[in-house]
Amino acid sequence: MKIKNCLLLGLATMSLATSAALAGEDLDRVMEEGVLRVATEADWVPQSFLDDNNEMAGFNVDVAREIARRLGVEVAFVTPAWEVITAGNWNNRWDISVGSMTPTEQRAKVLNFPAVYCFTPAVAVVHADSTVQEIAELNDQRIGAVAASTFELYLQHDLTIDAKGALPFDYQINPGEIRSYPxxxxxxxxxxxxxxxxxxxxxxxxxAILAAIENSYPLRIVGDPVFYEPLAIAIDRGDQEFNDELARIVADMRADGTLTTISEQWYGIDYSAAK
Incomplete structure (x- = not known):
C-alpha cells in the first residue's frame, strides 16, 4: 500500500514537473531559434504588404518587428490564408499572428490573445458611381468581405467582440447576398x-479603404463606421509564459509611445487606443 502511494505521488510529481517544463515551450523555442515567425498578410496596404523592394512593410509589420526586437530575436514573416490563421492549431508553423485580428468568442476557443495593440473603424464602401448615400440603402444588396473576417461575421450578424475596451455596435445592414473573398x-x-x-x-x-482610394480605386465610404475593431496579437493556446511576455511587451510599447508613433507613421492618426 505504501509502495502504491509512493508510486502515485511520484507520478503526480513527475506530471507537475512536466507541465512546468512545457509551460514556456513556445517561448523557449523562439528564444532558442532566435527567430519570431510572424503570420500576416502580404497584400493589405497599409497594414502589411510587399513594397517595391519585395520586402514586407506596413503597420502590422513594424509592430511585429518591434516585438521581435524587444524579445531579442530576428523576425521572419509567413503569409498563410486568413482562415488558416484564425483556425488555430498551428503546429509550430509560425509563432504569432500580427495581422489585425479581432478577438472574438469563437476564435478564443483555439487561440490566445495576449494584447490588443490597435483599434480601427470598419466601414461600408460603395463604387464612386453608386447612388447610395446611407447605410440603410445597402439592405438586400450584394456585399463583399474577406472570408472568416470580422467584416463577414458582421454581415452574417454573428460578430461577438469581447475584448477589453471594445465599443458596442448594432447590425445596420441586412445584405441580400454575402460574397466571400480570400x-x-x-x-x-x-x-x-x-x-x-x-x-x-x-x-x-x-x-485599408483610405489607402485604396489614395491609389485611385473608385470607391466611396458610406456613413459612419459600422463598428470599431480592437485588434490583437494572437498565439496558439497552451503557453502562458509566452502569452504573458507578449502582453508585457505590448503594454510597454503603448506606455512609451511606440504604438502611437507606428500608427501615426502609417495611418496619420493614433489608432492605439479606442476613441
Whole structure:
C-alpha cells in the first residue's frame, strides 16, 4: 500500500514537473531559434504588404518587428490564408499572428490573445458611381468581405467582440447576398469594376479603404463606421509564459509611445487606443 502511494505521488510529481517544463515551450523555442515567425498578410496596404523592394512593410509589420526586437530575436514573416490563421492549431508553423485580428468568442476557443495593440473603424464602401448615400440603402444588396473576417461575421450578424475596451455596435445592414473573398484586394478589385457589376458594396477596415482610394480605386465610404475593431496579437493556446511576455511587451510599447508613433507613421492618426 505504501509502495502504491509512493508510486502515485511520484507520478503526480513527475506530471507537475512536466507541465512546468512545457509551460514556456513556445517561448523557449523562439528564444532558442532566435527567430519570431510572424503570420500576416502580404497584400493589405497599409497594414502589411510587399513594397517595391519585395520586402514586407506596413503597420502590422513594424509592430511585429518591434516585438521581435524587444524579445531579442530576428523576425521572419509567413503569409498563410486568413482562415488558416484564425483556425488555430498551428503546429509550430509560425509563432504569432500580427495581422489585425479581432478577438472574438469563437476564435478564443483555439487561440490566445495576449494584447490588443490597435483599434480601427470598419466601414461600408460603395463604387464612386453608386447612388447610395446611407447605410440603410445597402439592405438586400450584394456585399463583399474577406472570408472568416470580422467584416463577414458582421454581415452574417454573428460578430461577438469581447475584448477589453471594445465599443458596442448594432447590425445596420441586412445584405441580400454575402460574397466571400480570400483577400481584401480581391474584394476591392471586384467592386472597382463598376457599381453593381459584381458587387454593390464591401465592408473593410478604414485604413485599408483610405489607402485604396489614395491609389485611385473608385470607391466611396458610406456613413459612419459600422463598428470599431480592437485588434490583437494572437498565439496558439497552451503557453502562458509566452502569452504573458507578449502582453508585457505590448503594454510597454503603448506606455512609451511606440504604438502611437507606428500608427501615426502609417495611418496619420493614433489608432492605439479606442476613441
Amino acid at each position: 483577400t481584401s484586394s480581391a474584394v476591392y478589385d471586384d467592386l472597382r469594376l463598376g457599381d453593381g457589376v459584381r458587387l454593390d458594396a464591401l465592408i473593410d477596415a478604414m485604413p
